[in-house]
Amino acid sequence: MGRKSQSKQNQKKSTGKENNKLYLQKRKELAFLVDRVLRLTSIFQATGNVSKSWEHHLEIEKLVNEITNIEGTQLRNTRTLRQTHIDKYLQWLRENGVQFDGIEIAEFKGYDLGLKALKDFTEGSLILTIPSKVMITEKNAKESELSAFIAVDPLLQNMPNITLALFLLLENNNPDSFWKPYIEVLPEKYSTILYYTSEELELLKPSPVFESSLKLYRSIARQYAYFYKKIHTLDIPVLKKLQEVFTFDSYRWAVSTVMTRQNNIRLSEADVTAFIPLWDMCNHEHGEIRTDYNNELNRGECYALRDFKTDEQIFIFYGARPNADLFLHNGFVYPNNQHDSLSVTLGISSGDPLREIKMSLLTKLGLGCVTHYSLFKRQNPIGPELLAFIRIFNMNQEELTKWSSQSLPSDLVSSEPSSAEAVGADIDRRAHTYLLTRCKLLLAAYKKNDNENRTETDHVSNVKLLKQCEVQILEATVTYLEETIRTLPTAVKQ
Numbered sequence: 001m002g003r004k005s006q007s008k009q010n011q012k013k014s015t016g017k018e019n020n021k022l023y024l025q026k027r028k029e030l031a032f033l034v035d036r037v038l039r040l041t042s043i044f045q046a047t048g049n050v051s052k053s054w055e056h057h058l059e060i061e062k063l064v065n066e067i068t069n070i071e072g073t074q075l076r077n078t079r080t081l082r083q084t085h086i087d088k089y090l091q092w093l094r095e096n097g098v099q100f101d102g103i104e105i106a107e108f109k110g111y112d113l114g115l116k117a118l119k120d121f122t123e124g125s126l127i128l129t130i131p132s133k134v135m136i137t138e139k140n141a142k143e144s145e146l147s148a149f150i151a152v153d154p155l156l157q158n159m160p161n162i163t164l165a166l167f168l169l170l171e172n173n174n175p176d177s178f179w180k181p182y183i184e185v186l187p188e189k190y191s192t193i194l195y196y197t198s199e200e201l202e203l204l205k206p207s208p209v210f211e212s213s214l215k216l217y218r219s220i221a222r223q224y225a226y227f228y229k230k231i232h233t234l235d236i237p238v239l240k241k242l243q244e245v246f247t248f249d250s251y252r253w254a255v256s257t258v259m260t261r262q263n264n265i266r267l268s269e270a271d272v273t274a275f276i277p278l279w280d281m282c283n284h285e286h287g288e289i290r291t292d293y294n295n296e297l298n299r300g301e302c303y304a305l306r307d308f309k310t311d312e313q314i315f316i317f318y319g320a321r322p323n324a325d326l327f328l329h330n331g332f333v334y335p336n337n338q339h340d341s342l343s344v345t346l347g348i349s350s351g352d353p354l355r356e357i358k359m360s361l362l363t364k365l366g367l368g369c370v371t372h373y374s375l376f377k378r379q380n381p382i383g384p385e386l387l388a389f390i391r392i393f394n395m396n397q398e399e400l401t402k403w404s405s406q407s408l409p410s411d412l413v414s415s416e417p418s419s420a421e422a423v424g425a426d427i428d429r430r431a432h433t434y435l436l437t438r439c440k441l442l443l444a445a446y447k448k449n450d451n452e453n454r455t456e457t458d459h460v461s462n463v464k465l466l467k468q469c470e471v472q473i474l475e476a477t478v479t480y481l482e483e484t485i486r487t488l489p490t491a492v493k494q
């Protein structure tokens with residue numbers, strides 16, 4: 001061996017040593033940060049102190065930023081532009097028996113990709129059929145090398161969506177994956193709150209989705225830390241593979257893929273969480289669920305929810321979900337959402353001298369543990385539970401005693417004229433006036449926190465849209481309450 005090549009080898013050895021030292025150093029720093037995330041999130045779980053949730057979030061986010069700085073953005077660098085893979089994807093779908101005549105994948109402003117009609121479809125006609133073999137299901141995950149980890153991990157045993165996320169990470173890194181053409185057309189990143197900065201999240205105030213977002217972020221940061229620890233300490237072969245790909249960035253990508261694209265299908269008598277290729281390219285619009293799983297033919301079937309003309313985008317209906325859910329779990333807001341509602345936090349204060357009797361009456365109606373009530377986007381925004389709460393909340397001792405003597409005071413949950421008469425205009429006036437004041441206070445809080453002057457990024461416009469929808473519900477509720485109070489019969493002293 002010549003002197004040159006020996007010195008080259010020595011150089012290689014010392015670079016190898018350096019790299020190893022760097023790697024161990026990185027691992028040590030990450031292990032420290034991961035422990036801190038676990039500790040911080042468990043303190044919060046134990047105290048559940050909502051008033052401190054924002055400070056907690058900022059601390060968690062700071063740790064997560066330190067973690068991602070060390071880990072780097074591995075995943076994004078390895079994923080290429082999804083559009084470049086569409087042709088190969090369509091070929092793979094055809095080869096595996098997916099039927100989608102007269103349909104192509106296209107870009108639509110505000111939706112990213114979607115399905116485009118290349119011919120007219122009439123309402124009820126079959127648009128897509130997707131054989132089960134192209135789907136990625138929790139069953140595939142359980143039958144894969146991940147099974148050894150699932151067998152010892154209680155979280156994976158109970159949460160199929162997380163199992164699917166880890167399985168997706170493995171398949172994303174598997175060059176021979178059967179689903180490679182599908183995975184290559186998945187988005188590189190998502191509009192879920194896991195991609196929001198804290199400045200963007202803060203814009204959600206005073207929406208109830210602000211707290212839900214912090215909770216979701218906290219829970220994903222905790223899951224990341226939990227799995228990081230397991231992946232680096234347990235001796236299971238598949239975890240060696242996960243060590244190479246598991247970072248906060250890749251985990252939020254996998255979790256967001258699951259959140260925005262998962263479907264539940266009924267496979268041999270059991271509900272199974274799954275990715276359904278092509279079906280999951282459909283964007284949402286209002287309508288009816290016209291998608292189903294055909295157990296005889298072992299395939300998913302998607303029927304047109306209305307007529308679609310040539311060149312139009314083909315939509316499906318994701319289900320009756322309020323915008324808060326769509327925002328949090330799907331990363332978008334649907335302005336004309338007929339199933340929208342706004343959650344308001346209401347409860348009997350611990351200082352209320354009538355708390356005990358009010359709570360026992362609420363418990364009789366099954367509302368003892370309810371802390372959030374919905375205002376609905378419809379002509380009468382007040383549901384039976386909220387109606388009962390505001391009535392009970394505003395009763396005096398005498399009224400509470402009277403209503404508590406009934407075994408099931410069902411009139412309290414009803415706005416039918418006979419029930420309203422039984423409850424009496426006096427109680428209803430106080431109840432509706434109380435709610436009116438609450439709604440006006442909430443509206444004032446939205447005005448104070450309006451984000452008019454913020455630079456319009458996709459995240460900011462989603463937040464603005466969500467809050468606009470919430471304000472509309474509140475304004476409609478105020479109008480409804482004012483009208484209800486105005487038309488209540490004049491109170492008769494009993």
Ligand SMILES: C[S@@+](CC[C@H](N)C(=O)[O-])C[C@H]1O[C@@H](n2cnc3c(N)ncnc32)[C@H](O)[C@@H]1O
Pocket residue numbers: 110111112113114187191260261280281282283284285330331332333334
């Ligand atoms: C199942 S995927 C649909 C395909 C997706 N557009 C894509 O490019 O892969 C669901 C995602 O599509 C987007 N989306 C679906 N319906 C939408 C709508 N009505 N408005 C805006 N975005 C929508 C959201 O980003 C959502 O997370």
